Amino acid sequence: MTVRERIEETEERILAPYAARAALSAGRARPEEPCSVRTDYQRDVDRIVHSKAFRRLKHKTQVFLQPEGDHYRTRMTHTLEVSRIARTIARALRLNEDLTEAASLGHDLGHTPFGHAGEQALDELCPGGFRHNEQSLRVVELLENNGQGLNLTYEVRRGILCHTGDETAETLEGQIIRYADRIAYINHDIDDAMRAGIITKEDLPGEIVRVLGGSHRERINTLVTDLIRQSAEGTGLRMTPEVAAAMEALREFMFERVYRNPRAKGEEAKAKDALKRLFDYYVRYPEKLSEDYRLSLETEGLERTVCDYIAGMTDTYAVQKFNDAFVPAWWHVK
Known part of the structure; x- marks a missing residue:
């Protein structure tokens, strides 16, 4: 028995019945010989991390264009935070962490320079429009590896594509990325906006603070633990109505006070x-x-x-x- 086969056997024993198994993947567009030590999802993680598109994320804007200071998020640090939140959720629900990690690390590979401002510009120029999730899929399917793409598994590609937009990933692991992405960016954007002096802790609406907590750590902990508790039966991912409403209200607050703020977005x-x-x-x-x-x-x-x-x-x-x-x-x- 190879190392990979032992890992796949362990997955069969310890993962929830509704979790994705690497051995049962729908496979790759171009069939390949299996690796002796890594599952297909583990190979996908490595392919993404070693890609040129992934390395470029460290010099792409998250919210603030070229901020002065070393502690503001970039698209790279955002991606890593999404990955950690997603894996925490997957582990607690006994889902496949490797699949979750691969999709989360690849979800923003197609993002433009200058953040969503760049995305808006290209959406007006590109034939058929431009959406960064679709571009992320295009990166891994076509643009990387001298036009050969990374040949990732079907489940990872769907997790990347469906982290935003109208489509929903078939696996629960893929569906986690949508939640983890939103939990990460809302909260770390608050942290960066406070660091930049755009908002203060006292500006956060009282009802949101009451439900989610007043600190960065408390908010993320509330959102993640609520999602885990409400999704423990494997019938789908969900939050309690109160917590979900508070997260949406916090997102709307960020659009009003930060994402559309002329001081933050003047350039x-x-x-x-x-x-x-x-x-x-x-x-x-x-x-x-x-x-x-x-x-x-x-x-x-x-x-x-x-x-x-x-x-x-x-x-x-x-x-x-x-x-x-x-x-x-x-x-x-x-």
Whole structure:
């Protein structure tokens, strides 16, 4: 018996009856020989963590554009927080932690530079619109690995795609990502907004504090433990109505006070304009695309390829390319 087979046997014994089992995965688009020491879901975790798209998340905006200070979240730290919350929930419900971890680590691989401002800009420009969850799926299915994709399992791909939007993942593990993502971003965005002086602890509505707690730790603990208690029977994921309503009210508070706050978002109009100008530039001069993207022009089309290229940029790389295209360089003698 291989190490992988022992792990799969352990999964059969200890996981809940309704949990996903790696041995019963619907598989990959391109069949592969199984690994001797890792299950298919464990291999997917490794493929995502070792991908270029994952490494780029450390230089992509979460909420604040290039904040001064080392303690603000990036898209990378957000992803790691989602992963930890998701695994805690999966472990408590006796679900498959490896599947949960893979989907959570991959859920934002398709996010643009400059956060949701970048997503809005590309949504106006790309044929058929742009949604970061769909782009995340496109990254793992097509764009990574020199156009070969990561060839992830069906269940991981569905968890990535369905973490937002109208579709629901078939597995409970995939469904956890939607909850973990919202729990993470609402609460760490509060933390960052307080650090930035956009809001104070006293600004949080009293009824929300009464239900969820007044501190970062208390709010996350309330949301996670309530979800676990209400979902313990395996018939679906849910929260008590009171806690679910408080979380939604907290999200609405963040939209009103932070996500649409001119002080916090004052530079986003510039960011959107920069991406729009870059899009027009590369459509006009496709020879300026990097070589690996130029290779996909024939199969993917010009505008789709330009969209993929810009979506994959980090904040700093997008600024660099904007400067290269539109800011005159100082002349010097060679």
